Amino acid sequence: MVASNLVKQVRFGGSGLKISPIIIGCMSYGSKKWADWVLEDKEKIFGILKHAYDRGLRTYDTADVYSNGYSERLLKEFFEKYQIKRETVVIMTKVFFGVDEDLNLHHGLKAYNDHDDLILTNQRGLSRKHILEGVKNSTERLGTYIDVLQIHRLDKETPMKEIMKALNDVVEAGYARYIGSSSMLATEFAELQFIAEKHNWFQFVSLQSFYNLLNREDEREIIPFAKRHNIALIPWSPNARGLLTRPLNKTTDRIKSDPTFKYLDLDNLTEDQKEIINRVEEVAKKHNTSMAIISNSWVLSKGCNPIVGLNSIDRVDEAIASIDFELSDEDIKYIEEPYLPKKLYY
Numbered sequence: 001m002v003a004s005n006l007v008k009q010v011r012f013g014g015s016g017l018k019i020s021p022i023i024i025g026c027m028s029y030g031s032k033k034w035a036d037w038v039l040e041d042k043e044k045i046f047g048i049l050k051h052a053y054d055r056g057l058r059t060y061d062t063a064d065v066y067s068n069g070y071s072e073r074l075l076k077e078f079f080e081k082y083q084i085k086r087e088t089v090v091i092m093t094k095v096f097f098g099v100d101e102d103l104n105l106h107h108g109l110k111a112y113n114d115h116d117d118l119i120l121t122n123q124r125g126l127s128r129k130h131i132l133e134g135v136k137n138s139t140e141r142l143g144t145y146i147d148v149l150q151i152h153r154l155d156k157e158t159p160m161k162e163i164m165k166a167l168n169d170v171v172e173a174g175y176a177r178y179i180g181s182s183s184m185l186a187t188e189f190a191e192l193q194f195i196a197e198k199h200n201w202f203q204f205v206s207l208q209s210f211y212n213l214l215n216r217e218d219e220r221e222i223i224p225f226a227k228r229h230n231i232a233l234i235p236w237s238p239n240a241r242g243l244l245t246r247p248l249n250k251t252t253d254r255i256k257s258d259p260t261f262k263y264l265d266l267d268n269l270t271e272d273q274k275e276i277i278n279r280v281e282e283v284a285k286k287h288n289t290s291m292a293i294i295s296n297s298w299v300l301s302k303g304c305n306p307i308v309g310l311n312s313i314d315r316v317d318e319a320i321a322s323i324d325f326e327l328s329d330e331d332i333k334y335i336e337e338p339y340l341p342k343k344l345y346y
Contacts, residue, residue, distance in 0.1 A: 007056030013232030015205040019090050020059040022319050025309040030067025049078050052316045061307045063094035064138050068101050072141035095134040096152035098124035126155035131166040135175045149176035154184040168201035180206035183346040186221035211235035214273045215342050238306035244295040247281050275338040296322035
């Protein structure tokens with residue numbers, strides 16, 4: 001494919017790194033032992049990833065916890081199968097949750113919290129011990145270094161100085177090139193950055209947050225703070241677990257089996273959220289396009305690079321189409337208008 005047909009890469013916040021404007025979310029690739037809604041047909045997964053790669057989507061977000069490490073292994077297999085040059089891709093992964101490939105832990109916070117502490121002692125959280133061991137294990141599964149190592153959650157039991165020193169050492173040791181954060185308060189993010197700056201350590205270059213049309217609470221503090229400091233914004237679940245990609249009267253099995261719906265209160269939508277979904281559908285019909293394109297375009301219009309799960313080649317093409325689709329100011333105002341404040345989840 002000629003370069004002119006490839007998706008143009010964009011600057012990753014204030015760093016020198018360039019990434020795809022839409023990031024491929026690898027949470028949905030793995031083993032049904034971990035979550036029954038994930039795609040585990042390896043050939044189908046590789047077909048999706050190869051089509052995305054050929055079109056220019058070459059940035060991947062995974063985590064050690066996804067399918068207990070199998071998601072990372074799949075990426076390695078994909079790169080090896082198609083002899084993809086390492087310098088042409090950007091790999092992001094995360095550390096925090098417990099990973100034990102013998103336990104077959106199921107997806108969801110409860111699965112990790114229910115296990116006796118002795119089983120996962122020092123195998124979760126952000127202690128120096130776990131960060132260094134977790135990163136080493138991730139690089140072995142991936143078969144290469146990590147471009148952006150992200151903390152999956154903030155460990156509030158470990159001193160912030162210990163966390164930032166360990167992350168700095170991970171970069172210094174060559175395991176990762178950059179560090180990023182996920183799902184925390186603005187005050188927490190600012191304090192972590194201050195500690196790193198004070199000690200001349202590497203600072204976060206990116207922030208993941210739960211941000212979409214159904215929950216915009218991070219617009220109040222952490223997103224404005226991140227923008228002022230040129231931090232890359234890469235929202236997770238930008239389509240609210242798929243709720244923004246289909247009409248209200250259509251559902252999927254994932255709603256019943258994914259515990260995150262309940263954790264994020266997406267299993268019991270408020271009236272304003274229902275109205276927003278209806279308006280996204282209305283705007284999509286007006287433009288003769290899909291709801292996913294409207295939802296993705298809205299996130300992109302906010303200066304973010306969303307992490308999107310892609311379970312088919314059609315979804316890849318749809319995601320790419322949303323990059324060039326521009327919502328009018330009137331459209332944006334219309335779909336945002338019903339929103340009412342929600343609670344934070346971290």
